[in-house]
Amino acid sequence: MTGGNRNLNKFGVSRNGVACGEASAGVRRQMSSFLASEVPRGAYTAMRTSRNRSAVFLLDFHKKRLVDSHRLLLAQDENSASFSDPLTTSEERFLQLAVKSISACIYSLNEILDKDEVDREAMITVVVTLSKPYEVHALASLLPDFREGGVGVEVRTGPRSRPKAKDTQWAITRKQWENIRLPGVEETILADEDGHLLEGATSNLFIFIDDVLCTAPDVILPGHVREVIIDRVCPMLDIPVRMEAPTLESRSRWQGGFITNARRLLDVVSFVKLPEKEGAQEVNLQTTQRTRQIRDALATLVEDSSDPIIRYEQYTSPQPKY
DSSP states (O other): OOSOOTTTTOEEEEETTEEOHHHHTTOOOOHHHIIIIISOSEEEEEEEEETTTTEEETHHHHHHHHHHHHHHHHHTOTTSOOTTSTTOSSHHHHHHHHHHHHHHHHHHHHTTOOGGGTTOOEEEEEEEESSSSOOEEEEEEEOOOOOOSOEEEEEEEOOOSOTTSOBTHHHHHTHHHHHTOOTTEEEEEEEOTTOBEEEESSSEEEEEETTEEEEOOTTSOOOHHHHHIIIIIHHHHTOOEEESOOBGGGGGGEEEEEEEETTTEEEEEEEEEOOGGGTSOEEEOOOOHHHHHHHHHHHHHHHHTEEEOOOHHHHHSOOOOO
16 A cells, blocks of 8 residues: 555554553554653563454564563662562463553554544554553554655664663653754664664664675664564575674675564665764665565565454453353
8 A cells, every 4th residue: 555644643542451541532642752751661562463453463572572671671670560560460461461452452543443544554562661550551553554665764873772672761762863863864773883783763774785684683672573584584585694783884885775663564775874974975775676575575474474362342341151
């Protein structure tokens, strides 16, 4: 589907597995404000739906991310709740609440969709708070239309401080990059002091160098789309992968590139604006045949690798008596 991004300001919200009434009435929110100011600090993950919002792509990946990120953040905050908190006495119960929260926010979104939107997919953001009382918040928003053209990115020096944990605090930190972003640029690529291109502020980066697909090793926050490309798509297409961050020094050999995340899945990179110390140059990239093959294979795998979720109505409907 192509065209304008219609009604992307519609959101469904849930809290602790319960659909929020104000969202059903049509509350409009900004995704960034949800993470930065509308919920307490916590671990989070972002996923996409499939099959008309009845399934989630790589649900098990996101369950593990929530657990792992939450534990890492708790270990750094002695005043935070833990998995022994009364709200979730076990990891299994916590994950059940997270999945119920996903169903609830989808239900909340479904309640405000127009007839021409019922076939749209959604992005789901789930937050598990660090503060007591322990809470799970979820937000559903419509995914944007497929984008035919490429995107521009710029390189800034400054990798994230806790790359292994997905922390809502990052939504505040990355705002500094967004506020100074150059015109025509849609993503900031974070580089270290030695010029290694590590990851995007909201994405993972891949660049073809000498016919090999290069991406940073797991010193970054590895996304679920990145994992699928490395473990499944590239072996299937016989595309060699090197777990090595592209460098600014190697830019004369860049053949093409793309960024990946839950919201856009895969965006082709059309140009890269370099840091001022590099003379503020711009490197133009081509859309390679290999990139198109990866994008097409990835779209197919979304359907094949999605897990159905229980409808919210099944949680809330009266249970039969025996």
